[in-house]
Amino acid sequence: MTKAIIITVSCTVLGLHCLRAGSLPEPVCPAQAPALSADSGPAGGEEYPAPGQDSIAAELLRRQHTPQYLLTLEECIAYAMGNNYERQSVLITAENRQLEYEQSRRDRLPSVSATVSENLNHDKGNEAVWSGNVGLSTSLTIFQGGSQTNTIIQNQLLTERAEYQVYQYDNQLTINILQSFLSILGNDELLKYQRSVLEASREQRDQGHALYEAGSILESDYLLLEAQYASDLSNIVETEISRANDLLALKSLLSLDPQTSLDIVFPDSAQVAPELLPAEDYVLQRAMTTLPDLIISGYNVEIAQMDVRLAKAALSPTVSLGGGLGTGHNNFNNLGSQLNHRLNEQVGLSVSIPIFNRGRTRTQIKQSQLALRQAELDELQTELDIRQAVLQEYQNVVASASRYHASGLKQEAYLRSFEAYKVQFDYGAITTVDLLQQQNNYISAMNEYIQNKYSYIFRRKVLDVYMGNRITM
Numbered sequence: 001m002t003k004a005i006i007i008t009v010s011c012t013v014l015g016l017h018c019l020r021a022g023s024l025p026e027p028v029c030p031a032q033a034p035a036l037s038a039d040s041g042p043a044g045g046e047e048y049p050a051p052g053q054d055s056i057a058a059e060l061l062r063r064q065h066t067p068q069y070l071l072t073l074e075e076c077i078a079y080a081m082g083n084n085y086e087r088q089s090v091l092i093t094a095e096n097r098q099l100e101y102e103q104s105r106r107d108r109l110p111s112v113s114a115t116v117s118e119n120l121n122h123d124k125g126n127e128a129v130w131s132g133n134v135g136l137s138t139s140l141t142i143f144q145g146g147s148q149t150n151t152i153i154q155n156q157l158l159t160e161r162a163e164y165q166v167y168q169y170d171n172q173l174t175i176n177i178l179q180s181f182l183s184i185l186g187n188d189e190l191l192k193y194q195r196s197v198l199e200a201s202r203e204q205r206d207q208g209h210a211l212y213e214a215g216s217i218l219e220s221d222y223l224l225l226e227a228q229y230a231s232d233l234s235n236i237v238e239t240e241i242s243r244a245n246d247l248l249a250l251k252s253l254l255s256l257d258p259q260t261s262l263d264i265v266f267p268d269s270a271q272v273a274p275e276l277l278p279a280e281d282y283v284l285q286r287a288m289t290t291l292p293d294l295i296i297s298g299y300n301v302e303i304a305q306m307d308v309r310l311a312k313a314a315l316s317p318t319v320s321l322g323g324g325l326g327t328g329h330n331n332f333n334n335l336g337s338q339l340n341h342r343l344n345e346q347v348g349l350s351v352s353i354p355i356f357n358r359g360r361t362r363t364q365i366k367q368s369q370l371a372l373r374q375a376e377l378d379e380l381q382t383e384l385d386i387r388q389a390v391l392q393e394y395q396n397v398v399a400s401a402s403r404y405h406a407s408g409l410k411q412e413a414y415l416r417s418f419e420a421y422k423v424q425f426d427y428g429a430i431t432t433v434d435l436l437q438q439q440n441n442y443i444s445a446m447n448e449y450i451q452n453k454y455s456y457i458f459r460r461k462v463l464d465v466y467m468g469n470r471i472t473m
Helices: 053-064 073-083 085-106 147-214 219-253 280-290 292-313 335-341 360-426 432-466
Strands: 069-071 111-121 129-143 262-264 318-329 344-352
Touching: 069 073, 073 085, 073 147, 073 219, 085 147, 147 219, 147 262, 147 292, 147 360, 147 432, 219 262, 219 432, 280 360, 280 432, 292 360, 318 335, 360 432
Parallel strands: 069 262
Antiparallel strands: 111 129, 129 318, 318 344
């Protein structure tokens, strides 16, 4: 029994990859859809029975009046970069970091505030009078143990790290789209073979029915042919369902409504095959200079260093400069003269010296130093993990290429054997059991070949992500 293609390769290291965001192309009619589609029927236009035939027909009729978007792999990636909801959240975080950095730079400027007050005073025996005050004050921190400067530097580092975190998410998003896209391609190719096998099973069933009616074979042999046809039909249904689920996963990565009519463009066979595998040292060198994981770890160390400096700044005195200008009046008689006579100016310098806060500052300094040491260890561990993951993934690509080549030869051999057995069965030289055994061997080899093919392509493309190459197909 064949199984639908499901590519499940886990990736622990992400590569640096930037793509320009795009939008959906103009909708096209369903007639322009790829020939290998989950909505297509069996080869030769044969209509086979399936559960819920009326509902399937209604769905096909609905799709005939629904625009269908056809996307290449590059278009899927570009669209996701501009529309994926989670990516937009990551961008919002990066934008907030930028705002915090800009605000920390403005915090070095002096603050200015103004006050205006008017009061009505009245008591027994006196007339009601208006009095008021107006003032303008400013303050500027001159020295704070380098806290302001280090805060600006730290916020700049946080902003730059956030940008690399966007790149990191882009790489994971690209890998996820690759996985769904290639799973769809694998199921498309599997459907092509399955429909060919179904056509052969139908012919064998019809031929067996005629032989059974003529008394040339036993009823049990005919029932075996009928069961094989039903099994092959069930395989197609399972593959189509798997393809539909992969398409739903792709829509989710693009943040599209699940009911959006979307399909992918099947690339030319020459484009499906990945490029030659570069040397191992070259791949490792490119990955180490391109992957955002190691760069982010470096930023974490620098940010932790700033935390140590900020903690130590709390031991230093704070020197501030302040000034003010104010005046007022007691009534509105000779208002100008009152404001002039009551005009006052002030300027002052204040120093705040920390003496004792129950050792809290010393504790924070030690904690920030431990956090710095942890960040340094994390950086070393990240570098080690990246080297190990890239080299392991490289070996996986080599192994999957070998399996792909071997399964291709195996699939071709079983195909030739199945064709030869079919001819012998037509002439009555072999039994039904012999024929079906060879057919199932071919189906198993075919499924293994397609699985290995798209697993190899996926792993090879992941290496391209690691090296920062543009992902195309």
